[in-house]
Amino acid sequence: MTQPTATIDPKEAAHFGEMAADWWNPAGSSAMLHKLNPVRLAYIRAAIDRHWPGREQQFRPLEGKRALDVGCGAGLLAEPLARLGAHVTGLDAAPENIAAAQDHAQRQGLAIDYRATPVEQLSEGTFDLVTSMEVIEHVADPAAFVAALAATLAPDGLLILSTPNRTPLSRLAMITIGESIGGIPKGTHDWGKFLTPDELTALLEAAGLEVIDSSGLSFDPARGFTLSENKAINYLLTARHRA
Secondary structure: OOOOOOOOOHHHHHHHHOOHHHOOOOOOOOHHHHHHHHHHHHHHHHHHHHHOOOOOOOOOOOOOOEEEEEOOOOOOOHHHHHHOOOEEEEEOOOHHHHHHHHHHHHHHOOOOEEEOOOHHHOOOOOEEEEEEEOOHHHOOOHHHHHHHHHHHEEEEEEEEEEEEOOOHHHHHHHHHHOOOOOOOOOOOOOHHHOOOHHHHHHHHHHOOEEEEEEEEEEEEOOOEEEEEOOOOOEEEEEEEEOO
16 A cells, blocks of 8 residues: 555545446446546646647647646546547556556556556656646645645646535535435545635645636536536636746
C-alpha cells in the first residue's frame, strides 16, 4: 500500500479502492462519473482548442503532448486523453484502481503509464496538460496538493480541475440525494471539505498560477449534466502559469 503523504488521505484512498472492480460499470458505483465524463471532456476539448489552436478539426489534438491525470481512478478520463493523442500518465492513491485501470487500458489497446504514486513523488518532468477531476475535495491538504499539481505543469501547460462547490444546494444534490437515491456510495463526500471557486482560485494563485476560464457543471432533468454559468453544485477551472 502506498504510504500516506502530505496530500493523500488513507481513508479516502481505501474508500475509492473498494470501488475499483466496478469502476467501468456505467450502472455501478461510479455511475455518476460516467454521466459526468462526457461533459468534462467537452470542457477539456474546448480548453485544448483555445490554448493550442490549429487542430480544432482533428481527432488527436494532443498528439505529441504529455498529459497527467491525478486521481485517475480506473481511467475514465485517462483513456479519452490517450485517444486524443496524448502520452498519458495516470496517478491514483489506490493500488486497486491502478490495477483495474491497467487491465482495462490493455484490453482497449491503449498504452497509458498508470502508477499508484502520489503526485508529490513524481519526477518525470513536466506535462502539457494536467487534469484532476473530483479529487481535491478528498485530499488531506488542498494547498499542498495544488502546489504539487503546479510543480508538474509545463511553462505553457494547462491545469484543469473540477470539484463540488460548498453550497447548501451541493449538500442537497450530492449528499442528501446523491448518496441516498442518486447512486453515489454513502460516505463518498464530506461537504465541509468542498471548496468554493474563490477558495480554489486563491490556492491556485498562491501556487503561482492564474485562472483563465471557469464553468459551472449543472444538472438539467431533460438533458442531464451540462456546462452552465451556474456553479452552485459543481464547477471546472482552467489555470496556467502566470505570465
